[in-house]
Structures are given as structure tokens and as C-alpha cells.
Amino acid sequence: MKNNNVFFNRISNTAIFLIIVILFFLKLILYILIKNQFVDIGIGGGSDADYYNAYAEGLSQVAVNTWPVMLRYLNDFGLYSRVGISYILLSFSLFVIPLLVNKLAGLDFKKNQKYYLYSFLLCSIYPTIYFYIMDVYRDVFMLFSFLIGCLVVKKSLDSSSFLQFSFLFVLSVLIGWFLIGLRPYLGYAFLLSLLLWKIKFTKKRIIFLGILYFIALFTANYVGAFEFLTEYRAGFDEGNGGSTLGLDFSNPIMFIPNFILSFLGQMLGLYITNPLAIVLLLLETIPFLLTLIYVIKNINLADNFLRFLFIFFIIYGSVWLISNDNLGTAVRLRMYNYLAIYICFFYILRVKSYLRKSKGLLKDEDHTDRNGSE
Template sequence: MKKIKGFSNKFLFLAVALLIVIKIIFFVAIKIGFISLGLGGGNDSDYYHFYAIGYYDFAVNTWPVILRYLNDIGLYSREALSVVLLILNLCFIPLLAAKLSGLSFRKNQKYFLTIILICLIYPTLFIYTFDVYRDVFMVFSFLVGCLIVKKCLNSSNYINFLLLFLISLLIGFFLLGLRPYLGYAFLLALFLWKIRFTKKRLVFLAILYFSALFLVNYLGYLDFLTEYRSGFEEVGGGSTLGLNFSNPVLFIPNFILSTLGQLFGLYITNPLAVILLLIETLPFFFMFLYVLKEIKLADSFVRFLIIFFVLYGSVWLIGNDNLGTAVRLRIYNYLAIYISFFYILRTKRLLLKEL
């Protein structure tokens, strides 16, 4: 079995510690105004803040409702909440990703530190800690939900399984309130995790998947997504792919181009896109290939993650045409593959030890 080579455990540990210190310094520099940072993908933090303090009364999702509740009980502070989001980004999200991968610091130190480092170095997640954006909280909620699902699917006791499944459903509905298609993908994956994968079956499932997408679109059931996507054409500029989904015949080719441009980051518009391609997408791409290669080792939990990956990506890759928004939306796809990669890597290592 191929191991992660090139870096010692000591180097990885120092890299993790140094990255945490650098991010804290950068966070403070942003907060005191020493550095200014322009965010792509829409600045919605002002809306969330003003709803929290009572200036607005229309909630577009559950996040501002949570903020309003915190404000009502005297626990809301825009700056303090930003610090909480930073802590989630620096500690809880990386540790949850490692936990979901089945890794421990004592038994799988190199793999453990590597996934921690990958999560810490992920720039998009860090950017949305600087204000009261919902992204970091949604990622944390999603990973907590995945942890409950993992415990549910690994439970041998029917009562425990049922209880954890019900909790997973509740988390799915909570995610539905935060972002509808995130919750939809999570909930549907809960009922489809029994689909088994092999390399041959993947080819059949891919053909079935694209055929179903084409048919559903042809019948008009995806019009709400394609019409939403067409709204990005009004923005124009270099931030959109400019793909037109109105022609049913070109729907699948355009969907593939949208996937290459947004999920795989191959539509390069500026130097930042190159940085994100190298730091975020390149690890995702190689891990994605490895997961496909070793798909036979996918257990019920990894199957849940892969099914979620497909269902979630199917919605936003059709409905979104803004490259700034794409880097926010694809976080869950990337994390699903990161976790699946290390989970399968650990599983393969254990199997080889038993031989």
C-alpha cells in the first residue's frame, strides 16, 4: 500500500501549529483594519447582522433567525460570533473531519495531521470567519450530521440505529433550513446509502445518472434551476461561465462543462483562481481519483458521502453560474471526498495488516 510520504510527523505537527498561528495573526490584522479583504460570492453578512438586531423582518434562511434569537437572549455580538466561527474553523471542523475519517492522533498520526493540515489550509473556509456569514456554521453542522450518520450506519443495535437515524433526519431538516439543497442531498443520501459500488457498476450508474438528468430536464422539472442560473447572465463579466441551459440537447454537455469549470476549478479568470486550484482543487482531484479507484472498499458511510456528493453537486452545478459563489458551494463536495479518501486509505491499511 502507498503511504503518504515526504513529510515527517514532526514536520506536519509544526506546519499545523504554524498555520494556526498565522491564521490568528491574519484574523486579528483584518479585524483591526490593518489589512482589508474583499470577498467574492456576495457579501451577505450585513443583512444577517441587521436582521439579528431587528432592522429586517424577512428571514431568507435559518441562520439570521438563530442570530436574532441569540440577540434576544443577550448573547449576540458580531465580533464575538466571528471569533466563534474562527474557533470552529481552526479546531472543530478539522477535528471532525479527522474523526469522520476514522483517524486518531495516536494510531494514525501522519494521516491525522495531514487531513488537519488540509482543512486548515483551505482558504475559502477561513475567509468566511471574518464576519457573521453562515458558511462556517453550515460546514460545522453538516459534519456533525455526518458524524451522527456514521454512528447510525455503524450501529449493530436496532434501537440505537433507529434513534440515531431519527436524529440524522432532524439534522437534515435543520440543514434544509440553512440551505435547501444541502438538506435535500443529506436527507436523500440517508435513504440511498445501501446502493453498492463497484468499478463496473459505476459505469452503469453514470449512464443511468446522465440519462435521468437529461430526462428530468427535458420534462421541465429542472426549469426552476436553469431559470435561476440564467439570472447570472445579467451580472456577466468574468465571474460567470456563460453556459446556456435552455437547449435540452446541449444540457448534458453544458452540465459537464459546468462541472469542470466550477467543481474542478478549470475556468481560470484571475490569479486567485489559480491559487484556489492549487490549494483546494488539486488535492480534491487526486483524492477523487483514488476514491474511484478503490471504490470497492466503500462501506455504508462512504457510500452515504458519495451519494451526497452527487446529489448536492447536481443541484448547484445546474443552478449556479457564478464562480465566486461556486467556491462556497463546493466546500461540502470537497470535504466529502477528503473524508472518503482518508477513510478508504485507513481501511486499506487495516486490510493489508490482516493479510
Template sequence: MKVFKILPSAFLVFTIVLLVFIKSLFFIAIQNDFFSIGLGGGNDAEYYNDYALGYADSAVNIWPVMLRYLNDRGLYSRIITSYLLFFISLFFIPGLVNKLADLNFKEDQKNYLYIILLCLIYPTIFFYTFDVYRDVFMVFSFLVGCLVVKRCLNSSNYVNFLLLFIFSLIIGFFLLGLRPYLGYAFLLALFLWKIRFTKRRLVFLAVLYFSALFFVNYLGYLDFLTDYRSGFEEVGGASTLGLDFSNPIMFIPNFILSALGQLFGLYVTNPLAIILFLVETVPFFFMLVYVVKNIRLADNFVRFLIIFFVVYGSVWLIGNDNLGTAVRLRIYNYLAIYISFFYILRIKRLSSKRL
């Protein structure tokens, strides 16, 4: 895309270095209590720390179990874990996204730098490095899983394919332990990646998809999600969309409104939501449009990412009605499109060289 040719590489490198420096100062200031930032779901980290230290007995996922395991062996520190998560967000996540997009610095210099910039300016990932939240570790685990899947689907050797497929299944079950529907979407995409996409077929698949959602909900198989969603309204607060999913006839319109409000960030409640919309959602939207326009170039791995995007998004857009939680849940949807976008850009570049 022409827009990616505007900024010189030197400027991008300078911006990346500056961002790393500013974020490091900001992170250190937070860790040393110079000031604090209130986050939605702020009790999560407190609970995880309490469980790790043995002050809580009920584990809601495997993240606190892992922390307690480390603590039992004298390896756990709340501060050190936060620094480790910050380090992962600063270096490992951008590196993995670049690896998944098949970019290298020599051949795809600007796109390589743009991905790093996108990951570094992503506010939600940064916010959840300040304490022992599970989000950054889940993103890291998901990207590692995607890397294994990519190598699996691109393998021409049957034995390698089988071994990598089994490893992908193991990672999928690990993701189930971190967040059930994240692992469920990962595993389901692992079995549905052979579905081929064209622009014409996308229309048919979209009609089939919405029809299937409608009938599955009408038959009551999504009641556990809609009932969970209704709990947000009972708790109250201004951060809910307030959509009533109890009427099956209105399920699809409500689902679309939920996607517009939560996935696309069009329900703005405060200045922070505007910032997140501009920094996170606007790039995601244009990349999503580009991926759809060039869907014919989707190979095995990109199809896996797109199927994951749809399955994972379907679950949380039905079950979640908290806008603060939505910005955490949609990280995986956004990253799947970021990777697909740059992956397809590279395919187009290579195709033009052959011509």
C-alpha cells in the same frame, strides 16, 4: 499512498502550529481593521447582522433567525460571533473530519496530521470566518450530521440505529433551513446509502445518472434551476461561465462544462482562482481518483458520502453560474471526498495488517 510518507511528522506538526499562529495574527488584524479583504457576496454578513439587530424583517434562511434569537437575549455580538466561527474553523472542523475518517493520532499519526493541514490551509473556509457569514456554521452542522449518520449506519443495535436515524433526519431538516439543497442532498443520501458500488457498476450508474438528468430536464422538472442560473448572466460580470441551459439537447454537455469550470476550478479568471485551484482542487482531484479506484472498499458510510456528493453537486452545478459562489458551494463536495479518501486509506491499512 507513498506521497503521504514523504514529510516527517515533526515537520507536519511544526507547519500546523505555524499555520494556526499566522492565521490567528491575520484574523486579529482583519478584526481590528488593519486591512480588509473583499469577498464575493460580501453583503451577506451585513444583512445577517442587520436582521439580528432588528433592522431587517425578511429572513432568507434560519441563520439570521438564530442570530436574532441570541440578540433578543443579549447574547449576540458581531465580533464575538466571528471569533467563534474562527475557533470552529481552526479546531472543530479539522477534529470532526478526523473523527469521520476514523483516524486517531496514535495509529494513523501522519494521516491525522495531513487532514488537519488540509483543513487549515483551505482558504475559502478561512475567508468566511471574518464576519457573521453562515458558511462555517453550515460546514460544522454538516459534519456533525455526518458523524451522527456514521454512527447510525455502523450501529448493530436496531434501537440505536432507529434513534440515530431519527436524529439524522432532524439534522437534515435543520440543514434544509440553512441551505435547502444541502439538506435535500443530505436527506436523500440518507435513504440511498444501500446502493452498492463496484468499478463496473459505476459505469452503469453513470450512464443511468446522466440519462435520468437529461430526461428530467427535458420534461421541464429542472426549469426552476436553469431559470435561476440564467439570472447570473442577466446580472452580468466576468465571474460567470455563460453556459446556455435553455437548449435541452445541450444540457449534458453544458452540465459537464459546468462541473469542469466550477467543481474542478478549470475556469480561471484571476490569480486568486489559481491559488484556490492549487490548494483546494488539486488535492481534491487526486483523492477523488483514488476513491473511484478503490470504490470496492466503500462501506455504508462512504456510500452515503458519495451519494451526497453526487446529489448535492448535481443541484448547484445546474443552478449556479457564479464562480465566486462556486468555491463556497463546493466545500461540502470536497470534504466528502477528503473524508472518503482517508477513510479508505485506513481500511486498506487495516486489511494489509490482517494479511
């Protein structure tokens, strides 16, 4: 923990806050430039936003998920604006999502100011969260909905009253069903994690569970449980859907090696295809990888809520790593995995800081008692 303290204390709170403010204005300026077509960042996926807008305005009659239905509902009441929705998503990116991450990590600005600012900064420099607020994409709204769901789960699992626990747990299930409407496997992973949060992790046990996890994946694939996912993945090659890893999941013997390569290429973004991928590697993958290692090393400190997040990370990640083979889509899909680990990371930092202070107080009290000062 001393090494972590040295790292975090290298930059003053004032300097971190100043960086956040500078980033805020830079992102605001870039947003205005992009919206006025002075700059084109070329993130792709424009057809998604065009389709959502067309459905909202009644030009399309086929709803592929809940998001365009919500937009159509707003339009029916005269509340829909393509630019207006984008501004709302901008506020989510700049304020709401960083604040929710801090709330979920249990960070208080006064008590944990250093960690609070670092967490806010980590969310602020996350490029993908910012890129997809330029139009009526569903990604940032889904991330917001997921975090709200996590907040309800946290309050449910922390509740000491059975009645309150039951009410919030049911509300969590309803949010899970809402997430299914936005992206099916996101919602199902959320709901399944609600059933498995009692699984306890320790440093020794996580190795055993890891081996069991790969055996379960191999067995499920061998009996055809993932056939729908692997067929969907094959469609990326057939449809020429952008940059792909080109892994063949049809061979059951090669399933685990291919799954690991998919993790390296998509979750960690180690398959570099353009300069933007390098930027994402530096600003997204490296912080994620460092925080993931730290969380695994300190997994014994996980409480009910952290177990829920870690199990969600495994289940949700497993599904899309098997089914997706588009590297552009991967950066959108992994946002939930990354933020789940960020929350775990700062949550554990806060807990360890509290334990360290408690030990310090106990030592001081013991020293006082031995000297007979009281």
C-alpha cells in the same frame, strides 16, 4: 498502496505538525490584521454579513434562511455579538472542522498519526473555510452542521442495535430538516442520501451507474424537472452577479455538455478569472481531484457510511452545478463536496492500512506455523 506510502512518508510527523502550528499562528495573525482593517483580502459577499447583522439587531424583518433567525434569537437574550460570532467561526475553522473530518474518517491520533496530521493539514490549508469566518457568514456554520449530521449518520449506520439505529436515524432526519432551513438543496441532498445509501459501488458497476446517471439527468431536464434550477441560473447573467460561465441550459440537447463544462469550471475551478482563482486551484482543486480519483479507484472498499457520502456528493453537486453560475459562490457551495471526498479518501487509506497489516500478521503467523515454532 506502496506508492501512496512513499508519498505520505516523505515528510515526518514532526514536520507536518510544525507546518500545522505555523499555519495556525499565521492564520491567527492574518485574522487580527483583517479584523482591524490593516489588510483587505476582498472576498466579496459583504452584503450577506451586513444583512445577517441587520436582521440580528432588528433592523431588517425579512429572514431568507434560518441563520439570521438564530442570530436574532441570540440577540434577544443579549448573547449576540458580531465580533463574538466571528471568533466562534474562527475556532470552527482552526480546530472543530479538522477534528470532525478526522473523526468521520475514523482516524485516531495514536494509531493513524500520519494520516491524522495530513488530514488536519488539508483542512488547515483550505482557503475558503478560512475566508468566511471574517464576519457573520453562514457558510462555516453550515459546514459544521453538515459534519455533525454526517457524524450522527455514521453512528446510525454503524449501530448494531435496531433501537439505537432508529433513534439516530430519526435524529439524522431532523438534522437534514435543519440543513434545509440553512440551505434547502443542501438539506434535501442530505435527506435523499439517507434513502439511497444502500446502493453499492464497484469499479465495474460505477461505469454503468455513471452512464445511467447522465441518462437520468438528460431525461429529467428534457421533461422540465430542472426548469426551476435553470431559470434560477439564468438570473446570474441577467443580474450581472459577478464572474459567470455564461452557459445556456435552456437547450435540452446541450444540457449534458453544459453540465460537464459547469463541473470543470465550478467544481474544479478551471475557469481562471483572477490570481485568487489560481491559489484556490492549487490549494483546493488539485488535492480534491487527486483524492476523488483515489476514492473512485477504491470505491469497492466503501461501506454504508462512505456510500452515503459519495451519494451525497453526487446529488448535492448535481443540483448546484445546474442552478449556480456564479464562480465566487461556487467556491462556497463546493466545500461540502470537497470535504465529503476528503473524508472518503482518509477513511479508505485507514481501511487499506488495516488490511495490509492484517495480511502481514497472517503471513507472519503462517510462516511461524510452517517452521513449527509453536
